[in-house]
Amino acid sequence: MPKPFKDIDLKKRAEIPQAVITRLPRYYRYLRQLVDKGEYRISSLALSRLMGTTASQIRQDLNYFGGFGQQGYGYNTKNLCECIADILGNNNCYNTVIIGAGNLGKAIATSSSFAHTGMFLKCLFDVKPELVGQKVNGCEIKHLDEMEEFWASNRVDVAILTLPSDAAVKVAHKLAELGIMGIWNFSEAELGLDPEKVAVRDVHLVDSFMTLCFDIKTIENNI
Amino acid sequence: MPKPFKDIDLKKRAEIPQAVITRLPRYYRYLRQLVDKGEYRISSLALSRLMGTTASQIRQDLNYFGGFGQQGYGYNTKNLCECIADILGNNNCYNTVIIGAGNLGKAIATSSSFAHTGMFLKCLFDVKPELVGQKVNGCEIKHLDEMEEFWASNRVDVAILTLPSDAAVKVAHKLAELGIMGIWNFSEAELGLDPEKVAVRDVHLVDSFMTLCFDIKTIENNI
Numbered sequence: 101m102p103k104p105f106k107d108i109d110l111k112k113r114a115e116i117p118q119a120v121i122t123r124l125p126r127y128y129r130y131l132r133q134l135v136d137k138g139e140y141r142i143s144s145l146a147l148s149r150l151m152g153t154t155a156s157q158i159r160q161d162l163n164y165f166g167g168f169g170q171q172g173y174g175y176n177t178k179n180l181c182e183c184i185a186d187i188l189g190n191n192n193c194y195n196t197v198i199i200g201a202g203n204l205g206k207a208i209a210t211s212s213s214f215a216h217t218g219m220f221l222k223c224l225f226d227v228k229p230e231l232v233g234q235k236v237n238g239c240e241i242k243h244l245d246e247m248e249e250f251w252a253s254n255r256v257d258v259a260i261l262t263l264p265s266d267a268a269v270k271v272a273h274k275l276a277e278l279g280i281m282g283i284w285n286f287s288e289a290e291l292g293l294d295p296e297k298v299a300v301r302d303v304h305l306v307d308s309f310m311t312l313c314f315d316i317k318t319i320e321n322n323i
Numbered sequence: 324m325p326k327p328f329k330d331i332d333l334k335k336r337a338e339i340p341q342a343v344i345t346r347l348p349r350y351y352r353y354l355r356q357l358v359d360k361g362e363y364r365i366s367s368l369a370l371s372r373l374m375g376t377t378a379s380q381i382r383q384d385l386n387y388f389g390g391f392g393q394q395g396y397g398y399n400t401k402n403l404c405e406c407i408a409d410i411l412g413n414n415n416c417y418n419t420v421i422i423g424a425g426n427l428g429k430a431i432a433t434s435s436s437f438a439h440t441g442m443f444l445k446c447l448f449d450v451k452p453e454l455v456g457q458k459v460n461g462c463e464i465k466h467l468d469e470m471e472e473f474w475a476s477n478r479v480d481v482a483i484l485t486l487p488s489d490a491a492v493k494v495a496h497k498l499a500e501l502g503i504m505g506i507w508n509f510s511e512a513e514l515g516l517d518p519e520k521v522a523v524r525d526v527h528l529v530d531s532f533m534t535l536c537f538d539i540k541t542i543e544n545n546i
Contacts, residue, residue: 113541121537125530129511188533189540203433207426213511213529218536258535282539284532288352288436296545299538301531306436307348308526309507310411313441314344315522316480316505317412318336322519 112164120161124184126151127158131181132216143174190218194282195256199271200263201226201234201241204286208260209236222254226263244271251278258282265289272300335387343384347407349374350381354404355439366397413441417505418479422494423486424449424457424464427509431483432459445477449486467494474501481505488512495523 130151134142144155151158162168165187168180185191194217198205201224208214209221224241226232232243242250250256259275261268261283268287275283275298282299285291291300353374357365367378374381385391388410391403408414417440421428424447431437432444447464449455455466465473473479482498484491484506491510498506498521505522508514514523 113544121534122530124537125527125533128533129527129530187537189536190533192536192540194536194539203426203430207430208528210426211528214532217529217532219532257539281542282535284535296542299535299542301535301538303528303531304348304352305431305434305526306440307345307352308524309437309440309442310348310351310413311344312481312505312507312522312524313412313415313417314347314410315524316417317415319504319519319522321336 116164120164123161124188127161128181128184128188128190131175131177131184134177135181140177141174142177144169147175185216190216192218193220194218194258195220195222195254196258196260197222197250197256198224198260198262199226199244199247200261200286201228201231201236202262205260205262206236208262209239219258222256223250225250227267247274248278256280258284260284260286262286339387343387346384347411350384351404351407351411351413354398354400354407357400358404363400364397365400367392370398408439413439415441416443417441417481418443418445418477419481419483420445420473420479421447421483421485422449422467422470423447423484423509424451424454424459425485428483428485429459431485432462442481445479446473448473450490470497471501479503481507483507483509485509 130147144158148155148158159167159169162180165183168183169175182191196219198209198221201209205224205226209224221237221239223239224236225244225247226241227244229243231241234241256278257280259280259282261271263271265287266289268285268289269291272283272285272289272291272293276293280298282301283291283293285300285302286305288304288306290302293300353370367381371378371381382390382392388406391406392398405414419442421432421444424432428447428449432447444460444462446462447459448467448470449464450467452466454464457464479501480503482503482505484495486494488510489512491508491512492514495506495508495512495514495516499516503521505524506514506516508523508525509528511527511529513525516523
């Protein structure tokens with residue numbers, strides 16, 4: 101399987117526009133669905149129609165990684181799907197902990213949607229005594245005070261913060277000290293970590309709901 | 324309080340770039356924090372530094388709504404905050420139901436983060452007999468079969484889909500028939516509704532995690 105993206109030099113990787121990076125998982129989703137349906141080949145035009153985008157957008161995006169299509173053939177869906185997973189890093193295994201074992205933490209811990217992302221849940225942490233010792237999807241909930249001890253005997257790559265905002269910043273800085281590589285932040289706090297050392301993605305669910313309200317108001321105004 | 328955005332004609336509202344709309348909630352968040360801290364005035368430069376963006380970006384974005392700053396004064400944080408909420412439609416009240424009362428549905432139902440968005444939770448629905456009749460944050464979980472009956476005596480504006488993907492499309496089309504205005508879709512299914520009739524925002528948590536993996540890989544490559 102050719103992996104032309106191996107040719108990108110490391111500097112360029114950091115220069116890829118955010119908009120392109122955030123579109124890659126969407127390509128991956130559609131391609132996976134095609135593979136699951138047994139469709140092993142698709143033209144950029146057909147893919148663009150399916151995704152509600154343009155063929156030139158797709159070609160342009162994938163050209164950041166060396167392109168993948170073949171003139172007159174289109175894309176090999178399985179190959180492209182695996183290449184995108186490789187570009188994104190989802191063929192790796194990320195030892196993950198969830199900090200905050202409330203409903204949201206449990207929702208992520210029990211979701212099957214992350215099976216293809218490399219997320220490998222090791223443990224949940226919380227401060228509530230009634231939660232400590234419980235198991236979620238086979239993983240123990242430990243007390244937050246046991247975090248350092250856990251680190252001493254486990255490699256942890258990614259932490260998912262599903263705890264209240266006021267506690268999130270302090271925990272995030274502790275995680276950075278412990279050498280965490282990535283934080284998926286569901287709290288509303290800005291963590292303020294060094295982006296060259298710790299990758300952080302914030303999920304602002306409230307922002308998403310607010311934009312939905314905008315869309316509703318726009319439709320209402322047009323009716 | 325001047326509300327210059329009232330002057331935008333309705334056609335223009337639909338023409339505002341998505342990127343601008345998705346940035347508005349972020350402005351709102353920072354401005355609310357300033358108001359909460361008692362800071363009633365800020366220059367576009369100071370705001371841009373706080374937000375890690377540029378002053379010209381802020382001015383450009385807000386100009387879609389008629390601009391709000393005053394030369395030599397900057398922005399009145401409280402006024403701008405309220406104006407953005409008004410533009411987004413978050414000063415309205417949206418009667419909301421959650422369909423899927425699992426961990427994610429419960430997480431949203433019990434979150435205090437939506438207090439300022441206009442979300443007013445009326446009811447949760449699920450198909451699991453053991454959930455039906457339970458209360459979450461004061462709201463009853465009803466059986467999905469009772470949905471139409473509920474609609475007959477309640478106005479519902481927004482539905483939050485936190486149910487499995489395979490059921491989501493069918494439920495979404497039923498909701499559209501019942502006249503729903505907006506759907507906040509956490510399932511991985513593409514709902515395929517008429518965007519002129521029903522506003523839909525998809526939340527793809529998996530996509531967000533995948534981009535975090537990309538960032539981690541980029542940092543790893545640079546070390």
